[in-house]
Amino acid sequence: MSVTPAPETTDQTHRDSACAAADPRIDALVTELIGRVADKWTMVLLELLEERGEMRFTQIARAVPGISQKMLTQTLRRMERDGMVCRTVHAVVPPRVDYRLTSLGESLGEAFCGVWLWAEQHLARVEQARREFDER
Amino acid sequence: MSVTPAPETTDQTHRDSACAAADPRIDALVTELIGRVADKWTMVLLELLEERGEMRFTQIARAVPGISQKMLTQTLRRMERDGMVCRTVHAVVPPRVDYRLTSLGESLGEAFCGVWLWAEQHLARVEQARREFDER
């Protein structure tokens, strides 16, 4: 994303009414982080690991139908890099690798929990809105 | 996404510990909804409209550097279809179109607020985790 400072001469009322950062540079960084973290598979894995605790690779793969092995590896690596999950390799044959959430990952999971709850609660309303919109 | 019921014979402990639905079919629908709603631009527009209240098309475009006109239209349409935003066309020349959050959109914005706060609070920690991971 291009990170233009955005002079913004227009209407500044309503500013600071919600949860935005004051500094536009911070805002841009946060936006970038949100963009990476609010990925579909990241949210799903976060949820799964929060529910089940420690899991191994194939166990996760089986629990998430629709994900390819590539995407799973990729997402787990990114989450590990971001400090969300901890990866433990056991030196046995056949190899065994366990994944679990770090405290950072857990805290993000809790933050997303509100979104999951929202989705569950308002699912019917969204579907109805779509039907109404589509018949036009 | 393929919506396999997933028999899941394995470990069911930890189940219902978090915020997941009991029914895997509901779970799949919620996951689909999350996938659509957790889009980067959706989150940004939600945030923006929550902060600023009613805004017109170009005003939004100027406030969100990096978004193309196409993506803006597309995202706004999808949000309108999902019942998140209300679109008001004023019959004047030059044309004027206002966008504002519906109560549904506002509630989603509040749910995401937790994620924004998390991102602001833990940004430094994530960046540090990345640096540590990268030097290996």
Add this chain to the structure above:
DNA sequence: CCGTATCCTTGCCGATACTG
């Protein structure tokens, strides 16, 4: 079992041009 490497298709998204 747990990955990485490679190819290859699909569709996203930006750029541009055009209407009401």
Add this chain to the structure above:
DNA sequence: CAGTATCGGCAAGGATACGG
């Protein structure tokens, strides 16, 4: 001003094969 339409590049992501 607020869009729709069309084209093209490019990168995300699936399928497959192979390595530790």
